[in-house]
Amino acid sequence: MVTNKQIADILSKTADLMEIKGENPFKVRAYRNAARILENSAKDFSKLVKEGFDLTKLPGIGHDLSEYIKEIVNTGKFHKLEELQKEIPKGVVELLSIEGLGPKRVKQLYETFGIKNMDDLKKYAYSGELDKLPGFGPKLIEKILKGVKQLKKAGIRFLWAEVEDTANELKDYLLEFEGVETVDIAGSFRRKKESVGDLDILVIAKDYPKVSEYFIKFHKVKEVYSKGLTRSTVFLDNDLQVDLRAVAKESYGAALHYFTGSKSHNIEIRKLAIQKGLKINEYGVYKGNERIASLTEEDVYKSVGLEYVEPELRENRGEIEAAMSNSLPKLIKADDIRGVMENVITKEEVDKAVLNAKKNQFEYLILNVDKDCFLEINEYIANKNRDIKIIRCLTVRVDENGEIEAKEDLLEKADFVCAIMKEAELNSDMQTKRYIKALQNPYVKVLLRPSLREVLKKEGVDLDWDEVFECANKHHKAMEINSNPKYLDLSDVLIKKAIDKNVKLLLNSYHNSFKYGLNQARRGWCEKEDLLNTFSYERIKKFFNF
CATH class of the missing domain: 3.20.20.140 (Metal-dependent hydrolases)
Structure with missing residues (x-):
């Protein structure tokens, strides 16, 4: 029986290849949304298909996607993905993981130089050949080279329990610095997901550049990847990536909500905001140019008509509907x-x-x-x-x-x-x-x-x-x-x-x-x-x- 994750992986790979090929961005987004729905759903899609359930009754699944899911369940394959794989080399998809390389630039690299993988990209970046392409200036090439290096460590995931002590030690370390008011570890760590890919740390501080200098001197830092005015990234001695972000006090609640995620939960919250004529991002909730909520997460949820949702529930598995009807579970303690x-x-x-x-x-x-x-x-x-x-x-x-x-x-x-x-x-x-x-x-x-x-x-x-x-x-x-x-x-x-x-x-x-x-x-x-x-x-x- 094909699992939800296997169906989601096939749809995600298809979306990646469609994006490189330059297909309709709305169709690409539909594939990605469907993949997220499948991965986070408690429903067994293979069983639903076998029982003849109408998948179009589920949110985010239209007629075409319903037929594609049926095909994957019944055959274990997807014709669209197979066709795209014949057209686009496997390594080309990986290039999308590099910061600064979108589908258009990846397509440009492939068609101009025949770059099919990371090794090809690295060779051309060092040779100076990329300089000849329009839009590929020194800053972008430097970013590409950093990205190739970073990607070697990407994809590594750690058990939540493996990073718990380090995360808490880092938090205590930062709080010891004079002028640091607040430190929170957001992302999948805060949602207590069983495994994490990196740590996202938010900080309110009087002098962020000094905090950043202090941060990169943490005794487990092996490599400083970047150090900017509002964000610094390091790799620890176990290759765990840690991002430190400066956040203004007045927008802290909005930032904590945004960087806690999950991505699919945040997308649904943004949809609710749009329905109410609002805009929501990491800086706050806006009605026109006026910021109407940002200080706390409770304010953010209240602005879109929801009660507060505990971080562990933020996976787009029905928590938003439950929050709408005031029926969220009272979680065990x-x-x-x-x-x-x-x-x-x-x-x-x-x-x-x-x-x-x-x-x-x-x-x-x-x-x-x-x-x-x-x-x-x-x-x-x-x-x-x-x-x-x-x-x-x-x-x-x-x-x-x-x-x-x-x-x-x-x-x-x-x-x-x-x-x-x-x-x-x-x-x-x-x-x-x-x-x-x-x-x-x-x-x-x-x-x-x-x-x-x-x-x-x-x-x-x-x-x-x-x-x-x-x-x-x-x-x-x-x-x-x-x-x-x-x-x-x-x-x-x-x-x-x-x-x-x-x-x-x-x-x-x-x-x-x-x-x-x-x-x-x-x-x-x-x-x-x-x-x-x-x-x-x-x-x-x-x-x-x-």
Whole structure:
């Protein structure tokens, strides 16, 4: 089954090639908008196509695009993209990533010198040949050479957790400088997206040039890419790009909103502004020449008739419609958590988990133990007099046929059982049936790492999540949100889909911390009642029936 991301990638590549070829810019924009819709949608477009759903009922999808999506779903290919790829060499598309090179200039380079890739571009830039082209002055050529160098590092993404300490250290470092009033890290980091490509830092300061000089001396800076009057860019020792931007105090709210994104969220906000006869940018909201909102993000949203939208929700997945109707979710908070789940395999890990739970004044602790060490850990728990309620969870594996790999007498000893699916090379239908069979097992109460995804490395299993979540709801089963930043499974998109199907979620800690899982839960629109960890001990007992 073709995934939303795969369809979106095909449409994005098509838009890139159409732009180079000089096709109708409105058509190019339509392709890009459709790609964004698909990538951010919780709906399974392959399933919608198979069910005969009219895609034109969805915003941003016209008749032609609807037919193109059907073609991609049914064949895995797109004739338009294949035709363009025959006409335009693959490397030419990459040239669009260079600042200062738009489609017209890329086409000019290709037709004049036959430049087909970055290496060709670099060679001609250094040779002086580009100087002969109209509009290619020294400043642009310098920008091109910098861009080629920068692009070698582009495309690198980091786990949110990998950059968290550096981001906070940078923020503290900047706040120490005299005259700096405010520092915020915007972009995907502020939205707590599971991975980030760079850091966008906004600063209010009395003397930005001095702050910029101080910024580039941060001990992890490896290379200064640019240093200007309002923006400076550096690369750190791990190749993470960091942009520092000076912002005026009076337009700070507008800038924070603009640079937090996401791009698709901001586009929809701008559309609302236009409908109201307003203009919106990083400097403020304008009615004619008069700035009517800019100081806070709340002011910006209010100016277009919306209540404030939390950064984690700003992905154009229905949050704008919810804000219009005052039905945004009241997102889960750390203070709502009454009990945690922790994976343990040794007695030492049990003691550490208990100590952490007591320190955080949790009402109960769920100890998740693999079947190979369950009996030993169970005995250790029984012989300890603890002043916190312990819930014993047994983890078992599910084979490719959907069968539980554990004997019944062991299953009976646990308060409840969690199951994790073994990797299996199956088609979507067989995979779906396997999951449903596991969920129908009366012992299984929670599915761990449901999609078997790995952030930035593996998308996860291909199956019909609507069917799986409907089965989970029907049989009173829960899905895990794994807090390991390497997995974060379920994904934010699937968390929202599970919630829409009334499936309960269980947050599992990672090294006694649920922070990253909580981030993911908030991005998935998770409210207090959606998460079992907010239940009292008595409600948990009732849910798991022990």
